[in-house]
Amino acid sequence: PQLLEISNGSGTVELRVEYLAGNIDLTILHPAVAGIATLQYLFAYKPSQLLTPIRLITDGHADRVRRVYAESWFDNADAPSAYEDHADPDAQLHSDGFMITEDHVSSFCQTVGNHLQHYLQGGKAGSRAPMEYLFLSCTPSTLRILASTVFGDGQLEIVHLYHKIRLADGAAPLMVGDSVSSSLSIGGVFNAGAGKQITVLGTLRCRGEVIAHMETAFLSRNRSTPIEMAFQREHEQRFTIGLATDSDVAALVAKEWFTYHDNAPFRLASGVQVEFCLDSAYRFKRDGVYSSILTTGHAYVKSPAGAAVLVADINFKCGTSVKNPVIEYLRRHEASSDEI
Structure with missing residues (x-):
């Protein structure tokens, strides 16, 4: 040899x-x-x-x-669960609490050159910690998904595309001594121009409260996933449309996917703005063509006090299509930031 x-x-x-x-x-x-x-x-x-x-x-x-x-x-690489524990694309991975320590904060600040004063107070319990540790708490589960049979082959060709964190309303800053837990799911595995892409979605909790939502994506270059196994999900897509006239109201209410909620306190009228929160699931027939689309969610109207009032349910399902008619309609009629 x-x-x-x-x-x-x-x-x-x-x-x-x-x-x-x-x-x-x-x-x-x-x-x-x-x-x-x-x-x-x-x-x-x-x-x-x-x-x-x-x-x-x-x-x-x-x-x-x-x-x-x-x-x-992984430390337990000899166990099959270390690299094939996520064979179900619909299952979630839940992590135990990731404890933020003084050493974590000190090491991070030295590595990235972060000299903000509230991170340099000795790292004692109760001191502030960088929000980047939200992502670090998801890393073990993310790696398990990348090593899973759902993702398939191509681990040696993986590149990181992007990472997004959306803080929940009113989320408190991270502190040394906090324990962050996460729940991750696969948002999609599908073929992109340069290879196959996987999207991972996560919900992060601290002190018993949801503090952030995460989305991260990876590309395995020059690899592809079988079309019959490809899928894509969109969670909590939000749109706001304005109903300026009675004709706008009639056009929306006439959509087969729009149904007034059983306990809706009122019917829509001209001059209101409607907020939609939707989840969509796509399966592929071939690249660029869906074999099935499922979109569900709710429509809300803001009350004078600012509370979201549920007025309608959204349910749409179709077979072969190149676009999602519900999403396309909402994008065409979405209100601009000046109108909201």
Whole structure:
């Protein structure tokens, strides 16, 4: 066997190459949370095939990559749950509380050069902590989703696309000593232009209250997910439309997906603004074409006191379509910020 060692600040990576019975065995060993992670590449060597004498043996390769991904990030990589515990795309992952410590705050501030005074008060219990720790509390569950069979292969080609955190109304600042828990679900796995994309949605809690909602997305370059397994969800999409005339009211009420709520205290009239909060689920027939769309939610009108009053239920379902008619209607009629 041929051996190549590469050393850096994280340790030593070993590459071992061995030729056996017409196959090339490349084994990579590198430091990981659970000890040493091992990734094996198997190649078939056929010199008679002049154009492609060396070809990757794909049988079992995706499982080997998922296992080494788990070994790299999880302490319990030997347990199947470490990398296949999220086989149900509709299930949620719940994390235990992530405790924010003085060392966390000090290390973070030094790393990113954050010198705000309320983070530099010794990091004692009761001192402020950066809101970035909301995302850190989600990291273990996010990695489990990326190593799951729902996501499939392509872990070695993953790039992070974006990360969003929306604080809940009235959310209190994070403090040293706080424990943050999270509930994560998969927002979608679908094919994008450069590869397959996965979106992860999360709800974060602290002191028993919801303090933020999270959305993060990853792309596995040059990979694709089977169309029959691709899906996409949109949670809590919010729209506000103005009903300036009686014709606007009649047009909305006539939609088959709009039904007055049983206990609605009044009917819509011209001159009001209607707020929609919707969830949508999409399945794909082929790229750019949906095989099914399901949109549900509610419509509200603000009372003079500012409270949201439920007036209608939204229920829409259809088969093959290139767009969601409900969302398209609301986008066309959405009120501008000057009108709200």
